[in-house]
Amino acid sequence: MMISLDQISVKQIKGVSAPKExxxxxxGxxxxxxxxxxxxxRYEDYRIRNLADAKDGEKVTVLGYIRGVPLLQRYGKGKSRLTCKIEIDGWLVTAVWFNRHYLQEQLTVGREVMLTGKWEQHRLQLTVSDSEFQGGSSESSGTGAGGKSAKSGTLQPVYSVGGSITQPWMRKTIRQALTQYETMIEEVLPHELVQRHQLMARREAVxxxxxxxxxxxxxxxxxxxxYEELFLFQLKLQAYRALNRKRSDGLALRVESEWIRQFAATLPFELTDAQKKVVNEILMDMRRPSSMNRLLQGDVGSGKTVVAAMALYGAVRAGHQGALMVPTEILADQHMRSLQKLFGGMGIEVGLLTGSLTERKRRDVLAGLQMGIIDIAVGTHALIQGDVFFRSLGLVVTDEQHRFGVNQRSVLRRKGMNPDVLTMTATPIPRTLAITAFGDMDVSTLRERPHGRKPIKTYWVKHDMMDRxxxxxxxxxxxxxxxxxICPLIEESEKLDVQNAIxxxxxxxxxxxxxxxxxxxxxxxxxxxxxxxGAFGANETQVLVATTVVEVGVDVPNSTLMVIMDAxxxxxxxxxxxxxxxxxxEHQSHCILVADPxxxxxxxxxxxxxxxxxxxEVARRDLELRGPGDFFGTKQSGLPEFRLADMVADYEMLEEARDDAGELTGQDDFWTNPSYARLRALLQKDQIFQGEQLD
Incomplete structure (x- = not known):
């Protein structure tokens, strides 16, 4: 069997010592x-430029001839300033070197020199960072054959380096690695994808x-x-989805459509077409023997809660229990009341499990869950404590999922025998991000407003308009x-001059x-x-001053005005x-942003x-402004860190890679054909075949 490059130690490269290794x-x-x-x-541009095309303050590389005798000035402790007149493109320019007195001897009149530095057009001055002299002398390391530096007139790569690993050393070592091992670089992409997207061969690209x-x-x-990086990432997710759908170790919940129609008829409003479509998608998943892994995303106020309630109702009617995990106790309490109202008179028992329950109440809820007396548990992180057991957990719903870490979600999942999982978020996620962070999930989207909802009018005002x-x-x-x-702080801060709630x-x-x-x-x-x-919900309080504790889920239909200080x-x-x-x-609502950005x-x-x-649209613009890492917290979301790919800039390629990976893993040929053996080996290495849920 032929040895591959990932089996050859970096120490085998000429010039890599044990300390450097x-x-x-x-x-890594x-x-x-x-x-x-x-x-x-990135790259440093050492290609020769004409000074006439250079902008003031720009870094340039130019070719010129020494026309004056160098002048050396010493000042301070060991500091020096070396200047010399150089003719460049018909201009007589002053070249300046700081703390490089040793170059004085090389600055001989008539000699050709290549200089890189910052061009100051108004002073006709070049502050030099790199110099190369005719005849092979160079102040930087990495001089090649014929006396020319390895970087002469080229684009030079810039790597992330540190310690004793310098840029010149890293460049030289990677060149050496290519000299020794370039012929061993193997293609990893299927030939048809290289052709379809007109890609370079891997060896050439590296x-x-x-x-x-x-x-x-x-x-x-x-x-x-x-493309390769995005494709291989998506291949893992799509292979997992393809395998998961073939598995039958989940719960096939026998949810009757008639039950759901009867429940919908009890609602005081009519479902939107989007809600009906999403409910059908969820029920189809719940009936399959493989466990559901679906993301339900919808704008604020789009009616996700009632969709989750219908799914939970179906699970309970099919003889199982449901769990709804939310990030805050306020939201848990609100969801419990909403579900009790929706299920009123249906004989469905809803229990609340939060950290602030008394010990006695907590014991009663735990016993009710274990014996199956409680049909649906609504709670915070308290739901994933070690002493919480369900009789038969069939459906797990997590709301505002990005507020829970990966481990917390998987612990709740393990409370049952591969229960169905519905993940909800009111932070609409751009398609680019959804198919990256949640590539192994099916995504349902609610974009339609519930009937009768009016758009919120939003205004931006400065602080001096506070009277209005x-x-x-x-x-x-x-x-x-x-x-x-709403304001950002609880108490006054010396560091930030912003409104505080108190x-x-x-x-x-x-x-x-x-x-x-x-x-x-x-x-x-x-x-x-x-x-x-409670007092605000009952209109006993007319104005509520608050921090962002009200950000998620709080529902008071009579509130029509949101003022955000220091927005x-x-x-x-x-x-x-x-x-x-x-x-x-039913009334027109307004949002006022008070800000002096x-x-x-x-x-x-x-x-x-x-x-x-x-x-x-807000989420798309947010992604552009902030970047994917900050969109909802990289650590919490499990977002991958790519070596080269950028989810914002490369979103079109990401979608292509996902479609290609889905098409490939959906074919029986992929799992048996020898030409895909290398890709299957990569999946084996990443334990895709072990059956673990991808969180």
Missing amino acids: QELHAF VQSVADLLDYFPY RHIHLPEDAKEGQAARRRLV VLEFIRKEVDQGRQAYI DLHIQMQQAFPQYKVALLHGRLSAADKEAVM ERFGLSQLHQLRGRVGRG KSETGRERMKVMTDTDDGF
């Missing part, structure tokens, strides 16, 4: 394959990404390697409506002595939070979530919020 290990580079896949993150002749060649190499904002609040409350006022609460009490003004923040006890929200302090998705707390009743990003956020109230 250890330093490379710290970078163990083998020759690892080193060749250690791609540059060489050209490290040593591009020009920008076009480097871009073509990157395109090939980005207070007048607007007064007008709404006088008509019997209610208002939220001070703002006092100010609002003074501004509206005729109204009840309440305060809600995360440091209140669970009982106090419940009391505050530039919040991310786009968070602003949209907060806005979604209003607009839930100093940054361009802050101003852009305000513009996006006033331009659209479509959560999917």
Whole structure:
């Protein structure tokens, strides 16, 4: 059997000593394959430029002739400034070197020199960072045959380096690795995909990404390697999905369509077409013997809760239990009340399990779950404690899933025998992100507004217009409506000059002595939070000053005004979530953003919020502004870290890679044909065949 590059130690490369080998290990580079896949993150442009085309302040590489005697000035301790007149493209330019007095001897009149540095056009001065002299002398390492430096007139790769691993050493070592092992680089993509997308061969792409002749060649190499990276990632997810659908170790829940129709008939409103479609998708999954793994994403107020309730109802009618895990106790309590109302008179028992239950109540709930007396458990992280057991858990629903870590979700799943899993989020996820982070899931989307819901009108005002904002609040409350006022901090901070909830609460009490003004923040006890929200829900309180504890799920249809103080302090998705707390009743709702953003990003956020109230468009713009890593927290979401690919810039290729991987794994030929053996070996290496859920 032929040895592969991932089996050859990096120490076999000429010039890699034992200490250097250890330093490379710290970078995750163990083998020759690892080193060749250690791609540059940008290039330094050492191609010769004409000064007439260069911009002031730009870094340039130019060719010139020494026309003056060098002048050396020494100052400070060991510091020096070396200047010399150089003729470049018909201009007489002053070249300046700092702390390189040793070059003085080489600056002889008439000699040709190649210089790289910062061009200051108004002073006709070049501050030099690199020099190469005719006859082979160079101040940087890496001089090649014929006396020319390895970087002369080229694009040079820039790698992530540190310690004693320098850029010149890394460049030289990767060149050496290519010299020794380039012929052993094997193709990993199927021939038909290379042809379909007109990609470079892998061997050619690896060489050209490290040593591009020009920008076009480097871009073509990157395109090939980005596609490969995305395809191999998607292949794992699509192979898992294909195998999971063939498995029969889940629960095939016998949910009758008639039950669901009867339940829908009891609702005080008509389901939207989108809700009907999504319910059908979920029920089809629940009836299969393989366990469901579906993401339900919908804009704020799109009616996800009733869809989840119908799925839970189906699971209970089929003889099993359901669990609904949410991130906060306020939301858990609200969901429990909503479900009790929806299931009123149907004989379905809903239990609440949160950290603030008394020991006695907790024991009663645990016993009820274990004996099957409680049909549906609604709770926070308390649901995944070691002493929580279900009689027969058939369906797990997690709401606002990105607030739970990967391990927390999988622990809840293991409370049953491969139960169906429905994951919900009110943070609409751009398709690009959904098919990356949730590539192993089926995705259902609610984009339609429930009947009768009006779009929320959004305004951006500066702090000096606060009097008008207070007048607007007064007008709404006088008509019997209610208002939220949100601010970023609980108490005053010396570090941040932003509104804080405690001070703002006092100010609002003074501004509206005729109204009840309440305060809600995360440091209140669970009982106090419940009391505050209960009073607001019953319209005993007209104005609620709060932190972002109300961001998710709080539902008070009579509240029609959301005022967000220091709105530039919040991310786009968070602003949209907060806005979604209003607009839930029959009356026109408004959102007022009070902000004086100093940054361009802050101003852009305000513009996006006033331009659209479509959560999917907001999410797309948020992804562009923030990047995927921050979209909902890389650590929590399990987002992959790609070597080359960028989920925003490369979204078209990501979709192509996903479609290609899905098409390939859906064919019986993929699992048996020898030409796909290498891809199957990669899947085997990643334990795709072990049957573990991909979280």
